[in-house]
Amino acid sequence: MEIKVLEKDGQNLRLLIRGVGIPYVNALRRMIISEVPCMAIDEVVMLENSSVIQDETIAHRLGLIPLRTDLDSYNLPEECECKSEFGCNLCRVTLTMDVEAKEGTRPVYSSELASENKEIIPVSDKIPIAKLAKQQRLKLEAYARLGKGKNHAKWQPVSMCSHKYYPKIEIAPRRCDACGKCVEICPRKVLARTDNKIEVRDLMACTLCQDCAESCPKDPKAIEVGWEDKAFIFSLESTGALPPERILTEAVKMLDKQLKEFESGVKVKKSEEA
Ligand code: SF4
Ligand code: SF4
Ligand SMILES: [Zn+2]
Secondary structure, three states, X not given: OEEEEXXXXXXXXXXXXXXXXXXXXXXXXXXXXXXXXEEEEXXXXXXXXXXXXXXXXXXXXHHOOOEOOOOOOOOOHHHOOOOOOOOOOOOOEEEEEEEEOOOOOEEEEXXXXXXXXXXXXXXXXXXXXXXXXXXXXXXXXXXXXXXXXXXXXXXXXXXXXXXXXXXXXXXXXXXXXXXXXXXHHOOOOOEEEEOOEEEEOOHHHOOOOOHHHHHOOOOOOOEEEEEEEEEEEEEEEEOOOOOHHHHHHXXXXXXXXXXXXXXXXXXXXXXXXX
16 A cells, blocks of 8 residues: 555645555545544533523534544543443543623633633634523533544544545547647646646546546547546545544554454354354
8 A cells, every 4th residue: 555645734634545445445434434533522511591592402512512632541431441421530521611691792602611621622712602692691511522423423523534536637649639628617627728738737636527528529539537546535624623644543543453353253253153
């Protein structure tokens, strides 16, 4: 397998992966979406809510706020030694909020959630939770836990994770008269005409839509769009809960673990049959 980093920042990771089949890349994507854990608010004790929004709507909104996650310090509740339904310091983080609109109507933002662990806080301060009219009050205690995306989307560490084939565009110079039809029709501005020649300007942006080939008046076509065998562009965007490279390495570890479990399951089955 060959991996090239095409783009990387605090939130995004884009890789070119060569030498693996689609089942592997898809398994990796599914691991990221459904198995890599992150923190989210899972339970809310409403102490006072005089706003016009129902308790359960506020609880739902709180659950969807991405929280910075520390995977090394916390356990999944089902794997924690406490075995308590309330959790312990190793599997639960308490966040509190007490906001009153004393002066007049005001919004309530995620920055107003106070966490007992300064590392486990909302990824953004500016997520609106509710709006309070004068003298309304919101007082609550919220409990965040690690969880997995397969149980609820609030525990997905990514807002996007996808893969696509690595495009391959071939232009036959003898047949192409540089009429420019393919350049004009391309919605992603992949192609450009320079010095009476058509060239590929931004291959990565190609979506394989085939519009360029269909617009070519030549017969046979002077442009052909396909994809490389066993080469993929793999992109992921973190919600901010975890760094994107950590999400990927966790997914690889989990896939490896599940394959080992599968392998030992097959061995047990075989020895039972023998
Ligand atoms: S296949 Fe679509 S996106 Fe790709 S170059 Fe052709 S028109 Fe553009
Ligand atoms: S539409 Fe066909 S002939 Fe015209 S520039 Fe594109 S590839 Fe060449
Ligand atoms: Zn615990």
